[in-house]
Amino acid sequence: MIEAMDLVKEYVIGDTTLRALDGVNLHIGRGEFAAIMGPSGSGKSTFMNIVGCLDRPTSGSYILDGTPVETLSGDALAGIRNRMLGFVFQGFNLLPRTTALENVELPMYYNGHEEDMEERAYAALKSVGLSGRERHFSSQLSGGQQQRVAIARALINDPSVILADEPTGNLDSKTSIEIMDIFTKLNGEKGITIVLVTHEPDIASFAKRRIHFRDGKIVSDERTN
Amino acid sequence: MFILPTIKIAFRGLRVNKMRSGLTMLGIIIGVAAVITMLAVGEGAREYLAKSIASLGSNLILVIPGSTTSGGARMGTGNTNTLVPSDAQALEGESAIDAAAPMVRGVGQVVFQDRNWNTAVMGTTGSYERIRDWPVSEGRFINRQDVDGMTKDCLVGTTVVQEIFGDEDPLGRIIRINQVPFTVVGVLQKKGQSLMGQDQDDIIITPLSTAMSRLFGKTSVNAIMVKGKSDSLMNHAVEQVKTLLRQRHRIPEGGDDDFSVMNLSEMLAAAEAQTKIMTMLLGAVASVSLLVGGIGIMNIMLVSVTERTREIGIRMAVGARERDILLQFLVEAVVLSLTGGVIGILLGVGFSTAISEFSRFQTSVSLFSVLLSFAFSAAVGIFFGFYPARKAAGMDPISALRYE
Numbered sequence: 001m002i003e004a005m006d007l008v009k010e011y012v013i014g015d016t017t018l019r020a021l022d023g024v025n026l027h028i029g030r031g032e033f034a035a036i037m038g039p040s041g042s043g044k045s046t047f048m049n050i051v052g053c054l055d056r057p058t059s060g061s062y063i064l065d066g067t068p069v070e071t072l073s074g075d076a077l078a079g080i081r082n083r084m085l086g087f088v089f090q091g092f093n094l095l096p097r098t099t100a101l102e103n104v105e106l107p108m109y110y111n112g113h114e115e116d117m118e119e120r121a122y123a124a125l126k127s128v129g130l131s132g133r134e135r136h137f138s139s140q141l142s143g144g145q146q147q148r149v150a151i152a153r154a155l156i157n158d159p160s161v162i163l164a165d166e167p168t169g170n171l172d173s174k175t176s177i178e179i180m181d182i183f184t185k186l187n188g189e190k191g192i193t194i195v196l197v198t199h200e201p202d203i204a205s206f207a208k209r210r211i212h213f214r215d216g217k218i219v220s221d222e223r224t225n
Numbered sequence: 226m227f228i229l230p231t232i233k234i235a236f237r238g239l240r241v242n243k244m245r246s247g248l249t250m251l252g253i254i255i256g257v258a259a260v261i262t263m264l265a266v267g268e269g270a271r272e273y274l275a276k277s278i279a280s281l282g283s284n285l286i287l288v289i290p291g292s293t294t295s296g297g298a299r300m301g302t303g304n305t306n307t308l309v310p311s312d313a314q315a316l317e318g319e320s321a322i323d324a325a326a327p328m329v330r331g332v333g334q335v336v337f338q339d340r341n342w343n344t345a346v347m348g349t350t351g352s353y354e355r356i357r358d359w360p361v362s363e364g365r366f367i368n369r370q371d372v373d374g375m376t377k378d379c380l381v382g383t384t385v386v387q388e389i390f391g392d393e394d395p396l397g398r399i400i401r402i403n404q405v406p407f408t409v410v411g412v413l414q415k416k417g418q419s420l421m422g423q424d425q426d427d428i429i430i431t432p433l434s435t436a437m438s439r440l441f442g443k444t445s446v447n448a449i450m451v452k453g454k455s456d457s458l459m460n461h462a463v464e465q466v467k468t469l470l471r472q473r474h475r476i477p478e479g480g481d482d483d484f485s486v487m488n489l490s491e492m493l494a495a496a497e498a499q500t501k502i503m504t505m506l507l508g509a510v511a512s513v514s515l516l517v518g519g520i521g522i523m524n525i526m527l528v529s530v531t532e533r534t535r536e537i538g539i540r541m542a543v544g545a546r547e548r549d550i551l552l553q554f555l556v557e558a559v560v561l562s563l564t565g566g567v568i569g570i571l572l573g574v575g576f577s578t579a580i581s582e583f584s585r586f587q588t589s590v591s592l593f594s595v596l597l598s599f600a601f602s603a604a605v606g607i608f609f610g611f612y613p614a615r616k617a618a619g620m621d622p623i624s625a626l627r628y629e
């Protein structure tokens with residue numbers, strides 16, 4: 001599903017060059033549930049952005065579901081983000097002054113799924129346990145509820161991969177576990193490939209594979225059962 | 226991305242920020258309302274002039290006694306008894322001249338049975354009908370026999386009919402004008418107001434000869450109205466009038482004219498052209514405020530794009546392409562300017578109607594000015610919305626998502 005070969009990402013700040021990724025080789029297969037860990041500044045988010053087709057590597061190649069991403073145009077990348085990928089962020093990133101329902105509908109605006117938009121959004125909100133909150137504005141929801149809306153939004157176009165960068169970073173441990181249960185279910189029942197970044201070993205233990213980054217390199221890669 | 230949802234998103238965005246949207250639109254609203262009102266005022270003035278011109282008749286030259294200007298300096302009226310009826314007769318023989326009517330004017334008290342009325346009395350010849358394009362609605366116009374025979378026949382205007390005859394048929398009735406009995410032989414068609422706002426139908430027309438000797442005791446006429454043969458012969462006609470009258474009045478080479486010639490059609494055409502220029506100027510001044518309104522939209526859209534950087538990042542992350550973002554902000558700008566434009570049009574039509582209602586000046590909102598304003602506000606939205614929209618569409622998704 002996700003094949004990264006010798007990924008390098010450099011940032012030029014003034015006259016120094018910073019290597020955020022320093023030759024990352026990684027293969028994540030379809031249906032895997034992987035957690036990425038590592039100290040702050042080790043390049044986890046940088047890696048996720050490239051995997052999410054939001055950013056391009058300085059060198060190396062990245063193949064998503066058989067397609068070499070570096071050959072694609074900006075519009076094609078937008079299409080991939082829309083249909084194949086779902087994002088969940090630490091800061092939820094919901095549209096302000098917009099209802100939960102409209103937030104979930106948003107990705108469908110960009111692929112012409114016009115007719116059954118509302119029913120699908122209702123169903124997605126139900127699947128993350130948010131029935132009855134459809135007309136609430138994002139500001140009227142708790143952090144856990146907002147993150148559920150974000151997950152519903154990530155699910156709405158039936159993606160093959162969900163990328164979550166510290167999805168529980170702003171949540172208490174009880175809510176975090178509820179969110180992780182949703183991810184586990186999505187992975188188990190729908191076979192969606194999940195890659196999530198976390199600092200917490202408790203959260204990482206939900207995943208079947210744990211990859212450790214340090215200084216832009218993978219230092220360990222272990223699997224359970 | 227379909228255009229309809231984009232418009233929906235745009236409207237929602239504007240509703241969320243009602244106060245700001247309203248204030249932004251205000252510039253366009255004022256601009257469009259000003260353009261509509263100014264054009265309506267100008268158009269009203271032009272229509273009024275055009276109507277007056279039509280009611281006056283075409284290809285007209287007015288000759289009055291006395292020289293009004295000499296070498297650019299205004300002179301006294303001098304001798305005002307220089308024009309005589311035979312001058313008019315002689316003018317009718319000129320090649321570029323279609324007809325010439327001498328006129329004497331005065332006021333008279335008209336009495337019919339127990340009713341009386343003060344009105345304008347004019348003595349002229351049969352040519353006047355043709356020159357002013359002013360036939361009778363009943364009876365007949367005065368003719369050569371009337372003038373030659375100094376008959377006491379007369380024509381009455383519709384206002385006079387109303388005032389002294391009421392519902393009675395005026396034809397064949399005897400009325401007294403300054404004690405002299407006249408027979409009504411015709412009723413003039415309704416002509417309406419003159420350019421100066423006078424009621425042209427408040428008039429009695431008598432044969433020239435009768436008016437000169439029996440009513441006013443004059444030997445000269447107040448004016449001669451001349452009709453040129455055609456539009457293109459007008460300059461020629463003016464020359465012929467001048468040459469012939471100088472010759473008839475025996476004015477030596479280099480001597481000043483003892484009469485003045487005015488090309489009325491030319492003056493009115495000039496006035497109409499001036500009104501047109503004035504309308505355009507008013508419209509241009511008003512459209513400057515539209516431009517200012519457009520800059521207001523650009524300003525707010527730029528602020529909005531910066532404020533909504535994170536939103537743009539989110540939209541990009543869930544699959545919006547550059548052109549989707551571009552379209553969204555462009556549509557928002559156009560919705561702003563068009564909504565403002567429509568409100569402005571309504572307001573402008575309201576102002577124009579109010580001006581017509583509360584002053585005597587008639588304004589006229591043309592369909593053209595409405596369409597122009599609508600198109601102009603759409604263009605303002607596209608033009609001033611494009612730069613902010615481009616800025617939004619060109620954002621890098623990651624920086625946009627990280628934006629605080």
Ligand SMILES: Nc1ncnc2c1ncn2[C@@H]1O[C@H](COP(=O)(O)OP(=O)(O)OP(=O)(O)O)[C@@H](O)[C@H]1O
Binds near residue numbers: 012038039040043046
């Ligand atoms: N846009 C950028 N410009 C310059 N340097 C950047 C940029 N983005 C990231 N970096 C640098 O790249 C390195 C890796 O950053 P990254 O965000 O991937 O770390 P991270 O592992 O996600 O850390 P955290 O756990 O704190 O989120 C850091 O040193 C960071 O300063």
Ligand SMILES: [Mg+2]
Binds near residue numbers: 044045046165
């Ligand atoms: Mg990070």
